[in-house]
Amino acid sequence: METSFAITGKGYLIMAADTTAARSIVKMKIDEDKIKTLSPHLLMAYSGEPGDTVQFAEYVERNIRLYQIRNLYPLRPAAAASWIRRALAESLRSRKPYSVNLLLGGYDTATHDPHLYWVDYLGTMAEVPFAAHGYGSYFALSLLDRYHNPEATLEEGLDTLRRCLDEVAKRLVVSPGKYKVKIVDKDGVREIEL
Amino acid sequence: MAGGVCIADCQYWETYLGMHCRLHELRNRERISVSAASKYLSNLVYSYKGMGLSMGTMICGWDKTGPAVFYVDSDGTRLKGDLFSVGSGSTFAYGVLDQGYHWDLSDEEAQELGRRSIYAAGHRDAFSGNTCNLYHVKEDGWKFIGNYDISKMHYEGPGNVPGAPGGGYGYDLRVEGRSSANPPPVAATA
Amino acid sequence: MEAISHAGTVLGVLAKDGVVLAAEKKVTGKLLDLSSAKEGGYGGSGEKIYLLNSNVIGGVAGLTADANSLVNFARTAAQRHLLMYNEDIPVELLAQRLCDMKQGYTQFGGLRPFGVSLLYAGYDPHYHFQLYHSDPSGNYSGWKATCIGANNGTAQSLLKQEYKDDIEVKDAIGLVLRTMSKTMDSTTLGSEKLEFAVLTLDPVTKQPRAKIYRPAEIDALLLAEGLTKKDEDTEMKSV
Numbered sequence: 001m002e003t004s005f006a007i008t009g010k011g012y013l014i015m016a017a018d019t020t021a022a023r024s025i026v027k028m029k030i031d032e033d034k035i036k037t038l039s040p041h042l043l044m045a046y047s048g049e050p051g052d053t054v055q056f057a058e059y060v061e062r063n064i065r066l067y068q069i070r071n072l073y074p075l076r077p078a079a080a081a082s083w084i085r086r087a088l089a090e091s092l093r094s095r096k097p098y099s100v101n102l103l104l105g106g107y108d109t110a111t112h113d114p115h116l117y118w119v120d121y122l123g124t125m126a127e128v129p130f131a132a133h134g135y136g137s138y139f140a141l142s143l144l145d146r147y148h149n150p151e152a153t154l155e156e157g158l159d160t161l162r163r164c165l166d167e168v169a170k171r172l173v174v175s176p177g178k179y180k181v182k183i184v185d186k187d188g189v190r191e192i193e194l
Numbered sequence: 195m196a197g198g199v200c201i202a203d204c205q206y207w208e209t210y211l212g213m214h215c216r217l218h219e220l221r222n223r224e225r226i227s228v229s230a231a232s233k234y235l236s237n238l239v240y241s242y243k244g245m246g247l248s249m250g251t252m253i254c255g256w257d258k259t260g261p262a263v264f265y266v267d268s269d270g271t272r273l274k275g276d277l278f279s280v281g282s283g284s285t286f287a288y289g290v291l292d293q294g295y296h297w298d299l300s301d302e303e304a305q306e307l308g309r310r311s312i313y314a315a316g317h318r319d320a321f322s323g324n325t326c327n328l329y330h331v332k333e334d335g336w337k338f339i340g341n342y343d344i345s346k347m348h349y350e351g352p353g354n355v356p357g358a359p360g361g362g363y364g365y366d367l368r369v370e371g372r373s374s375a376n377p378p379p380v381a382a383t384a
Numbered sequence: 385m386e387a388i389s390h391a392g393t394v395l396g397v398l399a400k401d402g403v404v405l406a407a408e409k410k411v412t413g414k415l416l417d418l419s420s421a422k423e424g425g426y427g428g429s430g431e432k433i434y435l436l437n438s439n440v441i442g443g444v445a446g447l448t449a450d451a452n453s454l455v456n457f458a459r460t461a462a463q464r465h466l467l468m469y470n471e472d473i474p475v476e477l478l479a480q481r482l483c484d485m486k487q488g489y490t491q492f493g494g495l496r497p498f499g500v501s502l503l504y505a506g507y508d509p510h511y512h513f514q515l516y517h518s519d520p521s522g523n524y525s526g527w528k529a530t531c532i533g534a535n536n537g538t539a540q541s542l543l544k545q546e547y548k549d550d551i552e553v554k555d556a557i558g559l560v561l562r563t564m565s566k567t568m569d570s571t572t573l574g575s576e577k578l579e580f581a582v583l584t585l586d587p588v589t590k591q592p593r594a595k596i597y598r599p600a601e602i603d604a605l606l607l608a609e610g611l612t613k614k615d616e617d618t619e620m621k622s623v
Contacts, residue, residue: 011376071477073510075469082470110509113375129365129374142314143289145365150372163293171288186376 001174003136004034004045005164006103006116007148008129009157012185013105013114016161016194017045018134018176033180038064039074040188042106044084047133048121049099056091056098060084077106077115081125089123097121101133107184114184132164139171140164154183162194200248203268207249211235228255232264232272240270250280256333283315283322290314305330305339306357309347313363316344387446387499388520392432393533393567394443396503397543397560398515402553402584403505405443406560407432408533408568412576418599427596433579437462439472439507439592441581445533446500446520454500458482472592475506479516479524487522497521501532505583507592513583529559531567539567553584561609573611575599 004017021029035045036057044060046053063083068074075083081104091098102119118124118131130144131137147160161181169175182191214234218226226234232253239247247268254263265273265280277295279287291311299307309328316323326347328339342352348364361367392408409431421429428434436442436458444451461481465473473481482502489497497520504516517532518524529547531539542563551559560580565573581596597605 008374010374071474071480073474076471076509079469079471083468086468108509111375112377113373129369138285139289141289142286142311142318143293145314145317146290146310147293148365148369150369150374167289167292170292171285186378 001135001172001176002034002047003132003134003168003172003176004047004103005132005136005140005161006045006105006130007144007157007161008105008114008116008150009152009154010150011107011112011114012154012157012183013043013107013116014154014157014161014181014183015043015045015103015105016165016179016181017047019178019180020176021050023050030177035180035182036061037182037189038080039068039106041074041109041184042077042080042104043182043184043189044105045103045133046100048101052098053100056088056100060087063087076108076110077104077117078108078127080104080106081115081117081119081127085117085119085123085125088119088121092121092123103131103133105184107186109186112186135172135174136164136168136176139167143167154185158192158194165194203247203249204251207235207238207247208251211238225257227257227259228253228262228264229257229259229274231255232266236266236270236272239266239268243268243270250284252278252280254329254331256331256335261331279311279315281315281322283319286318286322287311287315300357301330302357304357305355306359309342309352309355309358310363313342313344313347317348317363388501388532389534389536391445391533393531393535393539393564394432394445394501394503395529395531395539395543395560395564395567396443396505396515396517396527397529397547397551397556398505398513398527399551399553399556401513402556402582403441403507403513403515404553404556404560405433405441405503405505405581405583406564407443407445407579408564409577409579418576422599427598427601428579428581429599431579433581433596435594435596436478436504437466437473437506438594439583440475440478441505441583441594441596443503443505443532443579443581444500445502446498450498451500451502454482454486454498454502457485472508474508474510475504475514475516476508476511476526478506479504479518483518483522483524485522486518486520490521503530503532505581507583507585531563534569535567539563542566553582557582557605558609561606561611565611573606575602575606578602578606580605 006015015035017034019031020027021032035043038044038061046057064080099121101121104117107114116128116131118126118128129150130148132140143163165179181194182189215226215231249268251266252263253266263275263278265278279291294307312326323344326342330337330339349362351362352358392410394407397404411431418429426435432443434442434455462473462478486498489495499520501519507513515527516524517527517530529543546559580602583592583594586593
């Protein structure tokens with residue numbers, strides 16, 4: 001089932017999401033990128049109702065870009081998260097709400113620290129040091145309570161992420177095959193292979 | 195023996211199983227094997243299948259074959275293994291349990307891992323919590339190690355027990371004073 | 385534009401660790417009720433210097449009625465940003481919001497532009513302390529030190545001579561008051577002719593702290609800077 005993770009560390013944020021797109025009992029695609037780069041220092045992992053996810057992600061992406069063009073500098077992670085939460089909360093009470101869960105991760109170039117926001121389709125938002133969505137969260141959150149270190153180096157952070165992915169692979173019946181992993185830090189966004 | 199899910203079912207049938215284990219001992223002049231005890235419970239709950247029982251249990255003990263753990267649930271599933279977790283908080287416990295488990299844990303390390311895993315479940319699962327009982331079964335029988343308050347473990351730790359790292363298990367306590375901020379040295383002075 | 389060149393002077397200086405704003409009040413007199421400036425509110429007598437948002441202080445020069453309308457617009461714009469993004473509005477963005485509106489009034493016939501120039505002294509995490517100036521046409525620009533209102537040319541050339549890069553707030557306060565005393569028509573510098581405000585960072589919370597001085601505090605400051613004539617200062621006696 002759909003699973004996404006994100007963890008912060010010393011001056012960086014790692015985000016991972018599985019790459020399967022499934023419909024009913026069929027895997028339609030095994031290399032789908034479910035992490036969007038919203039701005040040079042902002043990532044968003046999305047999951048939920050097929051169709052809604054990409055539509056909402058693109059809507060957010062275009063609006064964040066518009067703000068950047070209009071106002072010379074991009075939105076900071078906290079401001080972007082607030083705007084996106086609001087978009088979801090307004091959608092919830094509309095005729096056709098978006099059913100999308102999000103992890104928003106960014107690096108604030110003004111204060112030099114990573115920020116991570118856990119957002120669900122109801123418009124609940126929480127700033128957290130690590131987060132997960134999907135069935136994987138049931139295994140990973142307790143593990144991260146135990147092993148996460150806010151001051152971990154990138155290599156240590158990736159080791160902690162590997163623990164999460166290994167645990168999910170070990171215990172979850174319908175564990176995802178592959179993950180896409182992206183990092184955001186002072187230099188911007190990059191993708192890596194685990 | 196440990197049980198989860200419907201507490202009333204577990205309390206009743208585990209007491210019942212205890213009674214039969216004692217009867218076995220009286221009738222056969224030796225203690226029942228872990229395998230037999232778990233099979234007894236498994237057959238019993240299976241006979242009630244479809245009638246609404248809801249149990250997840252682990253039968254743990256030491257017999258002629260050495261240490262054994264059996265997982266028995268109300269579907270009638272019975273599994274032998276060396277690492278199990280049951281109940282609504284089991285996934286959270288697994289997360290900690292799996293990552294901390296080695297085949298050659300010392301007594302203290304094993305007790306600490308069990309305690310820390312139950313704390314994780316009590317903390318993360320809405321339907322688990324309050325306190326945790328810890329037992330240790332060895333060749334000469336079971337021993338009650340202690341009862342631990344989940345909130346106390348969160349804020350103060352399990353107390354002065356062997357294997358514990360000292361201090362609360364809570365995330366905020368564990369990482370207190372640490373920060374992910376990484377300002378460049380020039381900006382820090384400006 | 386004409387109204388602005390006769391309006392009370394507003395002067396702003398950007399420092400390394402803050403921004404200083406001072407303004408000359410024109411509406412004075414013994415019978416004027418100043419009780420609200422002395423106690424209650426957030427300080428200031430509400431003629432020249434306004435708190436636009438927790439991180440921005442505005443100084444106005446021009447038609448007072450138009451200025452009130454713009455201040456109200458600015459405060460609303462700042463709150464709208466807070467509601468949308470849960471952060472204090474960046475200073476330049478606030479200046480832009482006002483200028484977008486001011487420009488609109490120059491473009492269409494039948495509408496009278498706002499006869500107001502503003503100074504914005506603010507802080508945001510993007511560019512830290514900032515000082516902006518906007519005029520009735522909707523132009524805006526950032527400054528290290530500037531002045532609007534009567535005698536702004538004199539004041540600006542004084543500032544140009546005396547301003548140093550990496551000036552600190554405590555020196556900027558002196559610079560502002562000295563320039564102000566030379567620019568103003570009246571010979572005495574007292575709280576009934578002056579509004580004064582400083583924006584700094586709270587040393588503990590690192591959040592912007594806007595302080596608009598009360599009359600008593602202005603007099604105390606003038607005394608400390610040695611810019612007051614004690615015998616003529618009626619306000620001092622009441623403190």
